[in-house]
Amino acid sequence: MAKYILKRLLMMLPVLLGVAFVVFTLMYITPGDPAKVILGESATPEAIAAFRQEMGLDNPFLVRFFDYVKGIIFHFDFGTSYQTKKPVLGEILSRFPDTVTLAALSALVAVVVGVTLGVISAVKQYSLFDNLASIIGLLGVAMPNFWMGMMLVLIFAVYLRWLPASGTYGPKYWILPSLTLGFISAASIMRTTRSQMLEVIRQDYIDTARAKGQDEMVIILRHALRNAMIPIITVIGIQFGQMLGGSVLVETVFSIPGVGRYMIDAIKARDYPVVQGTVLFLSACFSFVNLGVDILYTFIDPKMKTMYAKKKS
Amino acid sequence: MSETILEIKNLTIHYVVDKETVEAVNNVNLQINKGETLGLVGETGAGKTTLAKGIMGIIPNPPGKILNGEIIFEGENLLKKNKKEMQAIRGEKISMIFQDPMTALNPVMTVGDQIAEVIRLHEHVSPKEATDKAKEMLEMVGIPGQRASEYPHQFSGGMKQRVVIAIALACRPELLIADEPTTALDVTIQMQVLDLMNNLKKQLGTSMVLITHDFGVVAEMCEKVAIMYAGEVVEYGTARDIFNHGCHPYTRGLFESLPSLNEDQPRLKPIVGLMPDPTQLPVGCNFAPRCPYCTDACKERKSDMVNLTETHQVKCDYAVRKFREETDNG
Numbered sequence: 001m002a003k004y005i006l007k008r009l010l011m012m013l014p015v016l017l018g019v020a021f022v023v024f025t026l027m028y029i030t031p032g033d034p035a036k037v038i039l040g041e042s043a044t045p046e047a048i049a050a051f052r053q054e055m056g057l058d059n060p061f062l063v064r065f066f067d068y069v070k071g072i073i074f075h076f077d078f079g080t081s082y083q084t085k086k087p088v089l090g091e092i093l094s095r096f097p098d099t100v101t102l103a104a105l106s107a108l109v110a111v112v113v114g115v116t117l118g119v120i121s122a123v124k125q126y127s128l129f130d131n132l133a134s135i136i137g138l139l140g141v142a143m144p145n146f147w148m149g150m151m152l153v154l155i156f157a158v159y160l161r162w163l164p165a166s167g168t169y170g171p172k173y174w175i176l177p178s179l180t181l182g183f184i185s186a187a188s189i190m191r192t193t194r195s196q197m198l199e200v201i202r203q204d205y206i207d208t209a210r211a212k213g214q215d216e217m218v219i220i221l222r223h224a225l226r227n228a229m230i231p232i233i234t235v236i237g238i239q240f241g242q243m244l245g246g247s248v249l250v251e252t253v254f255s256i257p258g259v260g261r262y263m264i265d266a267i268k269a270r271d272y273p274v275v276q277g278t279v280l281f282l283s284a285c286f287s288f289v290n291l292g293v294d295i296l297y298t299f300i301d302p303k304m305k306t307m308y309a310k311k312k313s
Numbered sequence: 314m315s316e317t318i319l320e321i322k323n324l325t326i327h328y329v330v331d332k333e334t335v336e337a338v339n340n341v342n343l344q345i346n347k348g349e350t351l352g353l354v355g356e357t358g359a360g361k362t363t364l365a366k367g368i369m370g371i372i373p374n375p376p377g378k379i380l381n382g383e384i385i386f387e388g389e390n391l392l393k394k395n396k397k398e399m400q401a402i403r404g405e406k407i408s409m410i411f412q413d414p415m416t417a418l419n420p421v422m423t424v425g426d427q428i429a430e431v432i433r434l435h436e437h438v439s440p441k442e443a444t445d446k447a448k449e450m451l452e453m454v455g456i457p458g459q460r461a462s463e464y465p466h467q468f469s470g471g472m473k474q475r476v477v478i479a480i481a482l483a484c485r486p487e488l489l490i491a492d493e494p495t496t497a498l499d500v501t502i503q504m505q506v507l508d509l510m511n512n513l514k515k516q517l518g519t520s521m522v523l524i525t526h527d528f529g530v531v532a533e534m535c536e537k538v539a540i541m542y543a544g545e546v547v548e549y550g551t552a553r554d555i556f557n558h559g560c561h562p563y564t565r566g567l568f569e570s571l572p573s574l575n576e577d578q579p580r581l582k583p584i585v586g587l588m589p590d591p592t593q594l595p596v597g598c599n600f601a602p603r604c605p606y607c608t609d610a611c612k613e614r615k616s617d618m619v620n621l622t623e624t625h626q627v628k629c630d631y632a633v634r635k636f637r638e639e640t641d642n643g
Binding site for chain 1: 366369371396399400401402403404405408409411412413416417418419420421422423427430431434435463464466467477480481
């Protein structure tokens, strides 16, 4: 098992290097001079030249890329922000807790709502509930999350005045953002759960469990859901990864100072090191989530468990 | 006469799918005595599995509906029981072995847990005792007890079927329904599994309904035989009645389609034609379209079940005439 994890970690390195290269290239070919954006239109040509010199912007592309990668590998240095002159990594890490909180709460909403609705829909296939859930699921997939966020703010913060509209000053502040982000994922988790459960509850071993005199509820939870869980976990993992990186819009709507918003602001300001750092960081998060999901499989799927158990001995 | 354990009266089970009705089981009457094995023989699609699931009370509804009849087990009508009462009976008094051992076990649970599950449901024992008993059951079907912590994919097909048998027998049921327990296994393993079932049956005094389409299995295991065709029992009797005096044209056809080693037989004799579509059963005898002795009367009305002897019944006027001629002459 440890060997497997180590192997997977090593495999992440080329992926991240590739991501770094792509982002670096994109930043390089993007029009606009960061020096002009940061120093303002009124800056003198001398000041701009000095800034470019200082930040190494005049070096050839490959030299700049290798300097960047070298910094990361040898000094764990992701560069310094053009705007604040502070190390990028520190800035990201100070914003990361908010992003993680949002993603974790949303994932909780998504899993609870998605799996529950999916299971009920499958068990009561073609019932009124199933049809309603399908419609809601379709809405969830089709609705842009920033729009849904704004609608929720309008209803619960503006008209009803039950919940705060923005900020992160206490538990109450997290309800609307996590509902917004969670609902969208809940829809896809629900659809996967439903189709998986429909397949599983037609299996013979479900009849075996019934023939034992087991209660229907226990059959669905213990026998059916556990078997349906493997593909569902895949979807949950992908959704969670996306929440970590892609909650930009929700962070913006609800003014949550997370990594996503930091990245967007950096793009606007042409703050290249920050953009590169955040993208790289979020990609690494995504890879770690994937690794986590793969490790989870081995606990759920006995075929994988026995495979790695054998390797160990 | 020995005590009746299960009696099925006029049982009719239909599946209703999109305005079409599949008449899976029609007016079936059967009776099994304590300690006896009844063989239920028929082609694929004759309604054998539906009948078995009907007895277990696990027909999925919708689409399945039990329209009529009684299933009397130890003097009580199972169809009148509520969900909780049926759950208490399933697994403890009546249990079932399913057709395909490859899919009958839950892939994410250890076999020990799967056996222990049924024990914990019906016997008031601690988890530890249930696990120990599960291991005993495994030993009983010839699998080392320490393999209880392994998963189904680590067992071969024959061993999986043993595990399924262990689950079915864990609570020493009065009645065991075995739905083609050996069809998915290869012949050498079939023998082992049948021997095992026979031994356990004798040890535990279990009665059995054995669903099969293999007359060899019937000859080996069964005291009584019911031949099913298109949802109906067409002939019913002791194994001797059926093997020596089987007279329904369908029963005869089944026997004739068996290969024989004594005669030089270049080709098998199949029963020509196919089973009728269960959504559109004929008005007359279900077997009429395939029957070599079919008359106009057969196409218009179904024959009644007629008692030929005390133990032997058949649902075919031609067969009744033929049987009487033969017995009069003999």
